[in-house]
Amino acid sequence: MESLANSISSTFMKFADFAFTHFVRAIAETMIMCALFALCVKPAAGQVIDPNSTCNNNSGQTSTNICYDGGNVMAAPTNAYVIYYGNWATSTQTIVNNWLHNVGGTNLFGINAAYHDSAGFAVQNILNFPYNGVAYTNAYQDYQNAGDDYQTLGTQLNGDAAIRQIVSDVISAHHLPADTNGVYFVLTAWNVSQINTGFGSFCSAYIAYHASSTAIISGSTIKYAMVGNPLYSTQCSQYFDGNYLRGDSTTPNGNLAADAVINLIFHELSEAVTDPTLLTWGGTRPHANENGDLCEWNFADTAGFSHLPMAGNGAHYNITIAGINYLIQKLFQVRVTSALAQGSFYPGSCEMGNVSITSSLNPSTVGQAVTLSATVAGLAGRIPTGTVTFYFGYGGQIGNPTTLVNGQGNITYTFNNSKNPAYIYAVYSGDTYYDRSNSPLLYQVINQ
Ligand SMILES: [Zn+2]
Numbered sequence: 001m002e003s004l005a006n007s008i009s010s011t012f013m014k015f016a017d018f019a020f021t022h023f024v025r026a027i028a029e030t031m032i033m034c035a036l037f038a039l040c041v042k043p044a045a046g047q048v049i050d051p052n053s054t055c056n057n058n059s060g061q062t063s064t065n066i067c068y069d070g071g072n073v074m075a076a077p078t079n080a081y082v083i084y085y086g087n088w089a090t091s092t093q094t095i096v097n098n099w100l101h102n103v104g105g106t107n108l109f110g111i112n113a114a115y116h117d118s119a120g121f122a123v124q125n126i127l128n129f130p131y132n133g134v135a136y137t138n139a140y141q142d143y144q145n146a147g148d149d150y151q152t153l154g155t156q157l158n159g160d161a162a163i164r165q166i167v168s169d170v171i172s173a174h175h176l177p178a179d180t181n182g183v184y185f186v187l188t189a190w191n192v193s194q195i196n197t198g199f200g201s202f203c204s205a206y207i208a209y210h211a212s213s214t215a216i217i218s219g220s221t222i223k224y225a226m227v228g229n230p231l232y233s234t235q236c237s238q239y240f241d242g243n244y245l246r247g248d249s250t251t252p253n254g255n256l257a258a259d260a261v262i263n264l265i266f267h268e269l270s271e272a273v274t275d276p277t278l279l280t281w282g283g284t285r286p287h288a289n290e291n292g293d294l295c296e297w298n299f300a301d302t303a304g305f306s307h308l309p310m311a312g313n314g315a316h317y318n319i320t321i322a323g324i325n326y327l328i329q330k331l332f333q334v335r336v337t338s339a340l341a342q343g344s345f346y347p348g349s350c351e352m353g354n355v356s357i358t359s360s361l362n363p364s365t366v367g368q369a370v371t372l373s374a375t376v377a378g379l380a381g382r383i384p385t386g387t388v389t390f391y392f393g394y395g396g397q398i399g400n401p402t403t404l405v406n407g408q409g410n411i412t413y414t415f416n417n418s419k420n421p422a423y424i425y426a427v428y429s430g431d432t433y434y435d436r437s438n439s440p441l442l443y444q445v446i447n448q
Helices: 003-007 026-037 053-058 090-103 107-114 159-172 256-274
Strands: 078-085 139-142 156-158 182-188 193-195 208-217 220-228 319-321 324-326 354-359 369-377 387-392 397-403 408-414 422-428 442-444
Touching (some): 078 159, 139 159, 159 208, 182 256
8 A cells, every 4th residue: 555564564553452441331421421511413314324334243344444333432522631751852742732732623633523423423523632821731741750650650661551550640640630521642751661561562563552441530431542752762663753754854843752743643532532442433353443544654645745745844744733734644534424514624534536547448559549537436425526637657648637527537549659558547636625646557558
């Protein structure tokens, strides 16, 4: 799929998403919380949870779709909490905190709002991470004070239990509230390792995961995530940062730790709200794909990473939020009928704009007219508009851009004898909802 995959093992590329014990209460609890605060949004009548019937009961999950398992999404406005475990530079915290403060309400985070559940609720495009003019109130640094977990648990965290312990202790000490509408991120510093999770060690098997537990606050389902500093250090063999993995030598904010962690937080946050207890949008366990997984390390359309705009420092970025540039992975937008009609969604959902190309006559003969057709596959209920333009693989445009009709564009072309074989591809222009994207190469044989 992505050429990047060749340079890193699939095990390493895969973020681990594991459920832990005690997740059966999620359905009732989510509904109770929503009813209690009247904060949840019900989608319009007639919306279909899972239009791909073969996807039900997990039998139909593919590399291009994910399945609904029957659980609940986080339907109330989500509150993010961050625990900086260990030594994180203030400048790094500021960048991460500011991003969390602003990412709610963006088209990017709004892709999560396409995810509904069988109770009729949907994720809302709201993420609360308040800034009170002095401090980001949902952030806490667990480092300096005697008695803090950093002093007692140290730099080698033992199992996921250590993450739950950190969250529990910070809540118990009233540094952060206990909140079932929250996602608690434990960000571990560059010198912190984690072992014995049952699915390997930090930076050898995973770099981030999300989970839930009812043991942190007895009887309440607390959603949390572990995100390590994924940079070359005592833990990691290389930088697990999008810019560095794609060949850039810096990141949009010039702060490698902050930019790398933001991308990972976005991945786990999106999965947490759509699959909070790993019973909702994620398909068959284990090895389920959640909405972050199908797009992981995917930052650009198929025209490539170099197609992205470049910040002043030379780092590529793909989104600007509140005036600040970031490179953040795309997110899978589930194929739910009419979901897109709810609002404006980020056009960069990674599965969009799949372009196929066919020829009416292959092989053909010199002088024969051949009709080339490009079809742009959209999501259910949203037919792509715009144009397709055909090109020779070795350079040169074929005819003029043609406007899509029902997602398809055709052009008739008469090949001469200088083009055998012809490698041809189509480029879709993109529109309000779908990204620009390219078709695979068509191998057109032109006989004399
Ligand atoms: Zn994931």
